[in-house]
Amino acid sequence: MATTTNLAPGENWTGIDAFAGSTAADRARNFVRARRHTLLVRAMRWSLPTAGASVIVVYFLMIFNTTGWVASLPKLEMPRIIPDNLTMDNPTYEGFNKDGGKYVVRAKTAVQDLVNTEFVRLNDITGDMTDAKKSKTKLTAAHGEFNTKTNKLELSGGIDIVAESGMKAKLSRATILTDDNVIFSKEPVLVDMPSGTIRSNEMRLLNKTREVAFIDDVKAHLIPPKNEGAPASGAAAAKPAAAPLLGGGEGPIDITSNRLDIDDTGKTAIFTGHVRAQQAGAALETAELQVKYAGGDSKDTGAMPGDGAKIERIVSKSPVVMTRAPQDRVTGASLDYDAANQIAVVNGDVEMTSGEGRGATADKVTVSQKADTILLTGSVVATQGRNQLKGERLYVERATGRTQLTSPAGAGGEPGRIFTRFYRGEANEAQSAKEKVKQLADATASAATGAMGVFKTDPTAPIDVEAGRLDVDDRSKQAVFKTDVHAVQGDFVVRTSELRAYYTGAAGLAETAAGPADKKAPAQISRIEARGAVIVTSKNGQKATGDWADYDVKKNEVILGGDVILTQDKNVVRGTKLRIDMLTGKSVIDSDASGAWAATAAPPDAKNATGFTMRPGTTGRPSAIFYPRDKKAAEKKPPTGASEGAGSAGAWGPNGPSE
Structure with a gap:
């Protein structure tokens, strides 16, 4: 192996200093490099043999799997993360x-x-x-x-x-x-x-x-x-209020x-x-x-x-x-x-009913529960059975049983008028046998005396009353008509300033303390009183005036009192009391001792002579019976109790002391 050095010729190794000219930092870096090199060498000593062993193991596992030996070895489950476990x-x-x-x-x-x-x-x-x-x-x-x-x-x-x-x-x-x-x-x-x-x-x-x-x-x-203000005890609390x-x-x-x-x-x-x-x-x-x-x-x-x-x-x-x-x-x-x-207000086509045959219609109704009152306005029509009331304003005080029916003045200043109709009984109510016998006897007596009804009318006909105002008190059972009262029953007409009607049953317009039977019974007039300038007329023109009048509905009898003046055609009689039987039409005028009495007779009519006869009164003053009669029948059968001076020609003479 060849190496190279940078030694000069003639120099040897012993003369060289390895750290000559180096600083401390250089020496530190050199030691770090040396240490890394040592660790790398150690790691390679372990990793290389391990890698080689792993390759050998994998090789043998592939061989075992090919031969089927792995299937017989137990399997190990690997852990998995599922939603139910993440709580x-x-x-x-x-x-x-x-x-x-x-x-x-x-x-x-x-x-x-x-x-x-x-x-x-x-x-x-x-x-x-x-x-x-x-x-x-x-x-x-x-x-x-x-x-x-x-x-x-x-x-x-x-x-x-x-x-x-x-x-x-x-x-x-x-x-x-x-x-x-x-x-x-x-x-x-x-x-x-x-x-x-x-x-x-x-x-x-x-x-x-x-x-x-x-x-x-x-x-x-x-x-x-x-309701904190409601009474807790006493009479007011003892009687529960109606719902x-x-x-x-x-x-x-x-x-x-x-x-x-x-x-x-x-x-x-x-x-x-x-x-x-x-x-x-x-x-x-x-x-x-x-x-x-x-x-x-x-x-x-x-x-x-x-x-x-x-x-x-x-x-x-x-x-x-x-x-x-x-x-x-x-x-x-x-x-x-x-x-x-x-306060409840119901508007438009108002209909109120309270039991069978009892009700009212109006354009508007105002109900005050606190005051316990009802006010109907507009075209008001109140009915109770066949009885009927008409006006523009109907005010009812339920607690006191009072009712008032009025009508405002018209556009031209004309006074308002109210209209009522009362029936004596139900439409299918039969007359009693006693009443039938009485009516038959009265009719026979009238025929015998030749009396044909002067103020005769049908007592079962309805009573129509027109007035400016009506006040009804259901507790005292009174209905008072005021202001130019005009009452009609059949051919019998009464005009007065005030008319007071007494009735039985209940008017049905307000609640009272009356018992259940009384509440169910419809109102039926039993007596009528007229006060103030009473004028009574009939269909045939007969007329009577007085200061007051009483009408007993049950007896079908009207008594006119005070300064009474009875006129029949041109015949005029003045007295203090006139008694009229509405069933037969016979009219008897009397005068007491303190009252004025006078009579004027007209010549009889040739075809249908009219006149009156006089008889002594209970007080010695003359009385008169008025009737239209047939001349010949009257001559044959003069009225019982008539004076001899009651001539067939309609002449008259007193049968007692005169003025």
């Missing part, structure tokens, strides 16, 4: 909503899906959702799945949602969009609030906008706040509908689709019902009305039907109910 304990997921709120979701265990890493399965879930106003909503669920990308949480199995407002919800399945603070479920849900409960088949709750929608088969059970037609009561209200939308910001709840609200024995039905409420947000929390919520107004712009047990019913085109003042 986390007590994980927490949190983030912020778009409106600045915050959400935190915790679970006892969570399983990460390694195939789709966006999904995490959670068990034993608890969570808090806080909106921008620091309102918290807590939730618990047995199971759930959380999408970490969309922040969508699917819950199932025993879900409970509790808001600080006191609202509690129970669901079987629910979806929570944590970014939008939205909870919805398409399975049955039960919501419990301080003011009641709500059930439905679907729900959607938006905490951000404080809105909630209940969909399909909605059932709301609402508990109104207690109001709408709200105002203290019992729970049950409402069913197809959908319910609540906006707690605007304080409105809208029921839509076959709405029915029921409280005690009262019920309301309509297509849509809007409820305005106040309060319930002392903490300003939650999307549902909280504790202390009170109904302020109930409005329906669709036709409504209100009923109250046992037979009260009100229908109209729209409804506006002021719950604070307990």
Whole structure:
């Protein structure tokens, strides 16, 4: 082997210094190089033999596998990572909503899906959702799945949602969009609030906008706040009040509908689709019902009305039907109910009924539950059996049993008029046998005396009354007509300034303390009193005036008193009392000792002589009987008790002392 050196000729190795001219740094680098070289040499001493041995082992394994010896050797399982084995304990997921709120979701265990890493399965879930106003909503669920990308949480199995407002919800399945603070479920849900409960088949709750929608088969059970001002004892508390037609009561209200939308910001709840609200024995039905409420947000929390919520107004712009047990019913085109003042207004084609044959129609009705009054306006028609009242304004005080019917003045200043019609009995009511016998006897006696009715009329005909005003007191059973009263029954006409009718039964316009039998019986007039300038006329022109008149409906008898003047054609008689039998038409005028008496007779008519006869009165003053008569029949059969001076030609003479 050949080498080369840089020795000069004649120099030897011993004279050379290896570290001559080198620094300490150079010497350190040289030692590091030497050390590396040593380690490399050692590694190669072990690696080269090992590599060679490995090549030999692989070679022999290939030979063994070809011959089938490897299959008989035991195999070793290699460890693998699967999703079910990647379980986390007590994980927490949190983030912020778009409106600045915050959400935190915790679970006892969570399983990460390694195939789709966006999904995490959670068990034993608890969570808090806080909106921008620091309102918290807590939730618990047995199971759930959380999408970490969309922040969508699917819950199932025993879900409970509790808001600080006191609202509690129970669901079987629910979806929570944590970014939008939205909870919805398409399975049955039960919501419990301080003011009641709500059930439905679907729900959607938006905490951000404080809105909630209940969909399909909605059932709301609402508990109104207690009326602290209501009496707790005494007579007022002893007698339970009748169930109001709408709200105002203290019992729970049950409402069913197809959908319910609540906006707690605007304080409105809208029921839509076959709405029915029921409280005690009262019920309301309509297509849509809007409820305005106040309060319930002392903490300003939650999307549902909280504790202390009170109904302020109930409005329906669709036709409504209100009923109250046992037979009260009100229908109209729209409804506006002021719950604070307990005043309900029904507008458009209003119909009110209270039992069979009792009712009223009007353009508008205002019901004040606090004052217990009813006001009907417009074209008012009230009926009770065959009895009928017509006017423009009907005001009813239910508690006192008072009713007033009036009509405002017309456009030209004409006074308003009201109209009524009363019947003596039912249309199919048969006359008693005693009354039939009396009528037959009276008719026979009239024929015998030749008396043909002067003021004769049909006592079963209806009584029509026209006046400026009618006041009815159902407790005292009186109906008072005022202002130019005009009453007609058949051919019998009465005009006066005031007419007072007494009746039996109930008018049916207001509630009174009358018993059940009295309430069912329709009002029937038993007696009528007229006061102030009474004028009575008949179809044939007979006329009588007086200061007062009494009509006994049962006896079919009218008594006219005071300064009585009876006129028949040109015949005139003046006295103090006129008694008229409406069945036979016979009219008898009397005069007491203190009253003036006078008579004037006209010559008889050749064809149909008219006149009167006189007889002694009970006080010695002359009395007269008026009748149109047939001349020949009267000559053959003069009236019993007539004076001899009662000539057949219509002449007259006193049968007692005269003035």
